[in-house]
Amino acid sequence: QQQVKQSPQSLIVQKGGISIINCAYENTAFDYFPWYQQFPGKGPALLIAIRPDVSEKKEGRFTISFNKSAKQFSLHIMDSQPGDSATYFCAAIPNNNAGNMLTFGGGTRLMVKP
Amino acid sequence: NAGVMQNPRHLVRRRGQEARLRCSPMKGHSHVYWYRQLPEEGLKFMVYLQKENIIDESGMPKERFSAEFPKEGPSILRIQQVVRGDSAAYFCASSPRPGVPEAFFGQGTRLTVV
Numbered sequence: 509q510q511q512v513k514q515s516p517q518s519l520i521v522q523k524g525g526i527s528i529i530n531c532a533y534e535n536t537a538f539d540y541f542p543w544y545q546q547f548p549g550k551g552p553a554l555l556i557a558i559r560p561d562v563s564e565k566k567e568g569r570f571t572i573s574f575n576k577s578a579k580q581f582s583l584h585i586m587d588s589q590p591g592d593s594a595t596y597f598c599a600a601i602p603n604n605n606a607g608n609m610l611t612f613g614g615g616t617r618l619m620v621k622p
Numbered sequence: 623n624a625g626v627m628q629n630p631r632h633l634v635r636r637r638g639q640e641a642r643l644r645c646s647p648m649k650g651h652s653h654v655y656w657y658r659q660l661p662e663e664g665l666k667f668m669v670y671l672q673k674e675n676i677i678d679e680s681g682m683p684k685e686r687f688s689a690e691f692p693k694e695g696p697s698i699l700r701i702q703q704v705v706r707g708d709s710a711a712y713f714c715a716s717s718p719r720p721g722v723p724e725a726f727f728g729q730g731t732r733l734t735v736v
Binding site for chain 2: 514540542544549550551552553554557597601608609610611612613614615
């Protein structure tokens with residue numbers, strides 16, 4: 509059972525454009541939602557994260573929008589640059605104090621064209 | 623402060639051999655997580671360990687896979703009698719304690735079974 513669904517699988521954006529990646533979750537016990545960026549041959553790196561008590565979080569060119577009632581969240585990359593070309597994963601962690609096991613979405617391969 | 627260290631980076635094994643993957647967490651981190659990433663897929667949780675204890679192994683295949691995190695030394699993920707379907711990237715992540723949701727990933731071990 510895929511608990512976090514991510515779309516699109518791949519995305520091509522022109523330099524300077526906005527990249528938007530969407531995720532939806534099913535488990536209402538999730539209460540922490542990080543995004544990870546992964547370059548080829550590297551491990552995932554934490555990019556930005558949000559808790560459901562806020563609807564938006566912005567860090568530089570990266571913004572997470574969160575819709576708790578719809579159980580959806582999205583990553584917006586403003587002024588996308590070729591260096592942003594990578595695979596992006598949304599993830600979720602439940603509030604059960606049993607550990608921080610991440611449930612990942614399937615990933616979005618972003619290509620930013622110069 | 624070194625990050626999460628995984629070795630080897632690449633491992634080739636023939637079918638039926640054993641694979642041993644090592645993970646040294648970040649300094650001060652006593653919680654280790656192993657994830658598997660199949661080609662073109664997202665990461666899937668395998669096992670969560672603290673020093674000398676397996677906390678959650680709900681993502682581990684029932685046979686051939688085992689993990690440990692001894693009092694001294696790195697965490698080890700062991701795969702016995704490898705099969706072609708075990709070919710994947712295996713990532714280790716560490717965190718200082720369960721209440722801190724940010725997990726830091728190593729660069730992974732890419733296992734190829736021939």
